[in-house]
Every structure is written in C-alpha cells, then in structure tokens.
Amino acid sequence: MARASVLPGERPAWWLEDADDGERSAPLAADLEVDVAIVGGGFTGLWTALALRAGDDALRVALLEAEFCGWGPSGRNGGFCHGYWSYLPTLRELFGDTAALELCRAGDRIVPGIREFLAARGEDAWLREGGMLQVSATPSQDAVVNGHVTAASDVGHPAEAVLRERPGISPRFRRGVFYRDGATVHPARLVRALRRAALADGVELYEGTRARLRPDGTLDAGGRTVHARDVVVATNAAAAEWRPVRGRLTVFGSYVVLTEPVPDVLAEIGWTGGEGIYDSRMFLHYFRTTEDGRVLMGSGSGPIGRGARIDRRFTHDAPTAARAEEGLRRLLPALAEARVESAWGGPIDVSADHVPFIGTVPGTRLRYALGFSGHGVGPSWLAGRVLASLVRGLDDEWTRLPLVDRRVATVPREPFRHLGGAAIRAAILALEEAEEHGRRPPRAAQAVAAVPRLLGIRLGQR
Numbered sequence: 268m269a270r271a272s273v274l275p276g277e278r279p280a281w282w283l284e285d286a287d288d289g290e291r292s293a294p295l296a297a298d299l300e301v302d303v304a305i306v307g308g309g310f311t312g313l314w315t316a317l318a319l320r321a322g323d324d325a326l327r328v329a330l331l332e333a334e335f336c337g338w339g340p341s342g343r344n345g346g347f348c349h350g351y352w353s354y355l356p357t358l359r360e361l362f363g364d365t366a367a368l369e370l371c372r373a374g375d376r377i378v379p380g381i382r383e384f385l386a387a388r389g390e391d392a393w394l395r396e397g398g399m400l401q402v403s404a405t406p407s408q409d410a411v412v413n414g415h416v417t418a419a420s421d422v423g424h425p426a427e428a429v430l431r432e433r434p435g436i437s438p439r440f441r442r443g444v445f446y447r448d449g450a451t452v453h454p455a456r457l458v459r460a461l462r463r464a465a466l467a468d469g470v471e472l473y474e475g476t477r478a479r480l481r482p483d484g485t486l487d488a489g490g491r492t493v494h495a496r497d498v499v500v501a502t503n504a505a506a507a508e509w510r511p512v513r514g515r516l517t518v519f520g521s522y523v524v525l526t527e528p529v530p531d532v533l534a535e536i537g538w539t540g541g542e543g544i545y546d547s548r549m550f551l552h553y554f555r556t557t558e559d560g561r562v563l564m565g566s567g568s569g570p571i572g573r574g575a576r577i578d579r580r581f582t583h584d585a586p587t588a589a590r591a592e593e594g595l596r597r598l599l600p601a602l603a604e605a606r607v608e609s610a611w612g613g614p615i616d617v618s619a620d621h622v623p624f625i626g627t628v629p630g631t632r633l634r635y636a637l638g639f640s641g642h643g644v645g646p647s648w649l650a651g652r653v654l655a656s657l658v659r660g661l662d663d664e665w666t667r668l669p670l671v672d673r674r675v676a677t678v679p680r681e682p683f684r685h686l687g688g689a690a691i692r693a694a695i696l697a698l699e700e701a702e703e704h705g706r707r708p709p710r711a712a713q714a715v716a717a718v719p720r721l722l723g724i725r726l727g728q729r
Contacts, residue, residue: 270585270589271524271585271588271589271591271592271607271610272524272592272606272607272610273524273588273607273608273609273610274583274585274588274610275522275582275583275584275585275587275588275610275611275612276579276582276583276611276612278609278611279611280342280343280455280609280611280613281525281608281609281611282342282343282346282453282454282455282456283337283338283342283343283455285453285455285456286337286342286453286455286456286459287337287455287459288459290462291335291474291475292466292472292473292474293473293474293475294473294474294475294476294489295331295473295476295488295489295491295493296491297491298491298492298493298494299329299471299488299491299492299493299494300493300494300495301327301328301329301471301493301494301495302326302327302328302495302496302497303319303326303327303328303329303495303496303497303498303499303658304328304329304330304331304478304486304493304495304497304498304499305328305329305330305331305498305499305501306331306478306486306498306499306500306501306502307330307331307332307339307499307500307501307502307503307505308330308331308332308334308335308336308337308338308462308472308474309336309337309339309340309341309342309458309501309503309647310341310457310458310461310643310644310647310648310651311501311503311636311639311643311647311650311651311654312330312332312499312501313330313336313458313461313462313464313465313651314461314647314648314650314651314652315499315501315636315650315651315654315655316328316330316465316468316470316651317461317464317465317468317470317651318651318652318654318655319655319658319659320465320468320469320470321468322655322659323659324468324469327471328469328470328471329470329471329472329473329493329495330465330470330471330472330473331473331476331477331478331486331488331493332472332473332474332475332476333475333476333477333478334474334475335474335475336458336459336461336462336472336474337454337455337458337459337462339503339504339505339613340503340504340613340614340615340643341454341455341457341458341643341644341647342454342455342458343454343611343612343613344454344521344613344641344643344644345454345523345543345553345554345555345563345565346393346451346452346453346454346555346563346644347399347449347451347543347545347553347555347642347644347645348377348378348381348394348449348450348451348452348644348645349374349377349378349399349446349448349449349450349543349642349645350371350373350374350375350376350377350378350448350645350646351367351370351371351373351374351646352371352374352419352424352427352428352446352448353399353401353415353428353446353449354621354622354642355367355371355415355418355419355422355427355428356414356415356418357620357621357622358370358371358622358669359418359422361620361622361669361673362669362673364421364422366669367422367669368422368424369668369669370668370669370670371424371427373649373664373668374448374645374646374649375448376649377448377645377646377648377649378394378396378448378450378645380648381394381450381452381457381645381648382394382396384460384464385457385460388460388463388464390456390457390460390463390464391456392452392453392454392456392457392460393451393452393453393456393557393558394450394451394452395450395451395452395541395558396449396450396541397449397450397451397540397541397542397543398445398446398447398448398449398450398540398542398543399445399446399448399449399450399542399543399544399545400431400434400436400443400444400445400446400449400542400543400544400545401415401443401444401446401544401545401546401547402434402437402440402441402442402443402544402545402546402547403440403441403442403443403546403547404439404440404441404546404547404548404598404703405441405699405702405703406441406702407702408441408546408547408548409441409442411547412430412442412443412444412547413430415428415444416428416429416430416444426447427446427447427448428444428445428446429444429445429447430442430443430444431443431444431445435536435537436536436537436538436544436599437536437598437599437600437601438600439597439598439599439600440598445542449542449543450541450543451541451543451555451556452644453557453558454644457644473488473489475489476488476489477489478493480498480500480633484498484631484633486498496632497632497633497634497658498632498633498634499634499635499636499654499658500633500634500635500637501635501636501650501654502637503614503615503616503637503639503643504516504518504572504577504581504614504615504616505577506616506635506637507572507616511628511633511635512624512635512637514677514678514680515618515619515624515637515638515675515676515677515678516616516617516618516637516638516678517571517572517617517619517678517688518571518572518577518581518614518615518616518617519567519569519570519571519572519614519615519617519641520569520570520571520572520580520581520584520587520612520613520614520615521565521566521567521569521612521613521614521615521641522565522566522569522584522587522588522590522591522610522611522612523563523564523565523566523591523610523611523612524563524564524565524588524591524592524595524607524609524610525557525561525562525563525607525608525609525610526561526562526563526564526595526602526605526606526607526608527561527605527606527607527608528559528560528561529560529561529562529602529605530560532601532602532605533556533560533562535601536599536601538556541555541556542555543555546598548699549695549699550566550567550568550692550695550696550699551566551567552564552565552566552567552591552594552598553565553567554594554595554598554599561608562595562599562602562605564591564592564594564595564598564599565591566587566588566590566591566594567641568587568590568692568696569581569584569587569612570584570587570689570692571688571689571692572614577614581612581613581614582611582612582613583612584612587612588610588612591610592607592610595607597703615639615640615641616637616638616639616640617638617640617641618637618638618640618675618676619675619676619677619678620675620676621640621642622638622640622670623636623637623638623639623640623643623646623650623670624636624637624638624670624673624675625637625650625653625654625657625668625670625671625672626657626671626672626673627657627672632658634654634657634658636650636653636654638675649665649668649670650670652665653665653666653668653670653671657671
C-alpha cells in the first residue's frame with residue numbers, strides 16, 4: 268500500500284482549524300452543587316443540556332469537559348447527519364418491524380430539528396440536505412445494497428431506500444441505494460454553535476475539567492467535588508471500560524483525508540447535489556463534499572482499542588490514513604491527481620450491534636448514551652431528548668424508543684477482545700483487499716471474517 272500524502276496527527280482536524288473561535292470556559296475552581304451534571308462536551312452532552320434547559324429554565328445544569336467542546340469525536344467526524352432508514356435491516360433483526368419503524372420515524376425528526384436550531388440561533392453549520400447514497404463497488408457488495416432495498420419494501424416504505432442501478436459519479440460504483448433522509452454538516456461548526464447556545468441558555472460550562480465518578484455518587488472534577496441529583500455520562504469512547512457498560516463497547520479508530528478544493532472536478536463527474544456516500548464494505552469508506560468544493564474520504568478500518576486506553580494509534584495511524592487515501596483514488600478515479608491537504612483520526616465507541624444504547628444504571632440516577640458506532644451526528648440529537656426525559660422521570664415518546672434500556676450484545680473481555688478483534692480486523696482487510704483487486708479471497712481470511720456474525724457482532728455493513 269502506498270504511503271499517506273499527509274501524516275495524521277501532525278495538525279488538528281481541519282474542521283476544528285476552520286471553526287474553532289478560541290473561546291474557552293474556565294476550569295471548575297470550587298466545589299459545586301447542581302441539579303444535573305453532564306460529563307462530556309460533544310454533541311450528546313450539549314444537546315442534552317439544551318433540552319434540559321428548554322424544559323425548565325430554573326434547572327441548574329453544569330457541563331464538564333476534559334478538553335474543550337468539540338475536541339473529541341464531535342469535532343473530528345465525517346459530518347454525515349441522518350436518521351435510521353439506512354439501518355433498517357439491522358433494526359428489524361434487533362427490534363422487529365414495528366419498533367424499527369418507530370425508530371426510523373423518530374429519526375426523521377433529526378435533520379429538521381438541526382435545521383430549526385441553526386435557523387433560530389442564526390448559525391451556519393454548512394447543513395446540506397442532499398440525501399445519502401450507499402454504493403457497491405465489488406460483486407459481493409451488491410447483495411448488501413439489494414438487502415436494504417428489499418427491507419424498505421418489506422415494511423411498506425419503498426421510497427426510503429430507492430435502488431439506483433447506475434448511480435453515476437464514479438465508474439467504480441456498480442449499483443446504489445438512495446436514502447432521502449441524509450444530510451451533511453460541518454461538525455465542528457455545529458458543535459461550536461451548540462456551545463454558544465448552551466452558554467446563552469444558562470448552562471454552566473467548565474472546560475479543561477476532567478471528571479470521574481466516585482463510589483458515593485459525587486464527581487471528582489479536576490480535584491473539586493460536584494454534587495448533582497442526576498449525572499449524565501456522554502463521553503463516547505472514553506466510557507469503554509466504565510463498569511456499568513463494560514463489555515458492551517469496543518473502541519475503533521476511524522481516519523479521514525481531505526483534498527484541496529476541486530469544484531471543477533465535482534461538476535465534471537456530476538457530484539454537485541451534496542450527497543453523502545459510503546460503500547458496502549465491512550470497514551466502510553465514507554465520503555462527502557464540502558461547501559468549498561473539497562472531498563473528504565474516510566476509512567473505518569483503524570486500529571482496535573486495548574481496554575480503555577486511548578493512545579496515539581487513534582490519532583497517528585499512518586496506515587489507516589493511507590487506506591483512506593487509497594480509497595479516494597480508487598473509488599473516485601477523477602480525483603486521482605487531487606492534492607490531499609489534511610488527514611486526521613480519532614476513536615469511536617462501537618457497540619456489538621452498531622446501534623446505540625441509552626439508559627439508567629439500575630438503582631441510581633446515572634444516565635448514559637453510548638455506542639453510536641460512528642453514526643452519532645444525527646442520533647445524538649435524539650439522545651439529548653431521551654436523556655432529558657429520563658432525568659425528568661418522564662414516560663414519553665422519547666423514553667419509549669427501542670434504544671432505551673435495551674439488551675445489548677456483549678463483546679469478549681480483555682485481552683481476548685483486543686487479540687481476537689485484531690485477528691478479525693486483519694482477516695477482513697485481507698478479504699476485502701482481495702475482492703477489490705479481483706483476486707480470490709484467502710480461505711483462512713474468509714473463515715476468520717465470518718466469526719463476528721456467528722457471535723452476533725456486526726462490523727460495518729455485514
């Protein structure tokens with residue numbers, strides 16, 4: 268494999284460089300007593316804080332962030348914003364048709380909700396509602412595309428997954444399925460807009476304040492004590508070894524590369540509608556355009572975590588950045604000469620079935636929303652409403668969603684999780700590389716790559 272043109276980790280994510288206004292709230296400097304303490308200053312924590320304050324402006328809400336709002340996955344992701352129609356086959360398996368459709372309908376409120384938030388606050392987060400296209404790039408991926416089309420038809424909603432026999436844009440795309448509920452955003456602009464809104468709505472924000480739960484239910488926040496009636500954990504991959512959810516999460520690395528502006532090339536290949544696109548690999552490629560005519564290409568094939576350790580493998584892994592760039596050149600040959608200007612990566616919290624889970628630790632007032640599996644920009648909007656209703660003790664449309672208090676498949680404990688996951692990851696990469704280059708896949712790789720499905724664990728689209 269060729270080397271990456273730009274090494275990841277040398278600079279912050281381009282999103283953050285573009286959107287960060289440099290504003291920071293001071294760390295917590297004294298003990299604190301509030302109604303609700305939220306740990307984590309990304310999409311989930313901020314949407315939750317806003318939903319809580321909107322429902323009760325007398326409620327005292329504090330948000331604690333170890334770095335600064337948007338520093339984690341919320342400022343580094345690909346900016347795909349959508350609901351759950353593209354997850355329909357998985358949702359039917361997990362919840363049955365009725366509950367799956369309930370979640371899809373709730374997901375239909377995400378993009379309009381974000382649009383309304385931006386308009387009301389006078390913010391521009393590059394929201395572009397161009398839909399989303401899932402493509403096949405090898406014969407084995409055709410069945411994945413067909414399965415999504417069939418699933419939507421089976422539940423009486425064929426317009427939510429429309430087959431495109433010739434999707435265009437690239438000669439590598441064999442067929443595709445179009446979802447009208449997809450959009451793209453500038454994720455760092457969105458998270459910075461949420462931060463400004465939270466401050467304007469009276470949320471107490473403490474950045475540079477790392478918080479951890481104590482056995483007595485209080486928080487140790489940078490050496491200070493926080494007493495809160497309710498605590499919300501919204502920390503993404505950092506919660507992987509948190510005891511109440513241990514075994515339900517695995518940490519994976521995801522990396523992206525970003526090109527120079529190429530608006531003329533985009534016009535030439537007909538990619539001007541703002542569609543977000545992803546392929547049907549197990550470790551998928553995801554790619555989209557930006558407001559200024561750049562192309563972002565991501566690869567979900569990064570390293571697997573070791574327990575709770577978040578280290579340089581998630582921010583400096585050059586081989587995964589190189590796979591993202593190779594995917595750019597191969598899947599979009601018209602961009603073969605486009606200069607890559609930036610590359611970055613980060614950890615994501617992956618649940619065994621790739622669907623998030625939201626709930627309350629039994630016997631406590633500890634709430635959480637985790638396992639977004641790289642699909643958190645939109646669903647975090649839902650999670651914020653669910654968490655706010657849980658804090659208020661409501662039984663409503665949000666707390667009755669099938670994501671709440673659901674049974675979640677578990678993954679093996681360490682060190683078996685890392686060792687087994689690394690072997691499976693290597694097998695899948697070997698299998699898909701062979702398929703993409705027209706070679707017969709190694710039998711051993713085929714056998715090992717089948718293990719996750721036998722254990723009820725999903726990887727990518729398989």
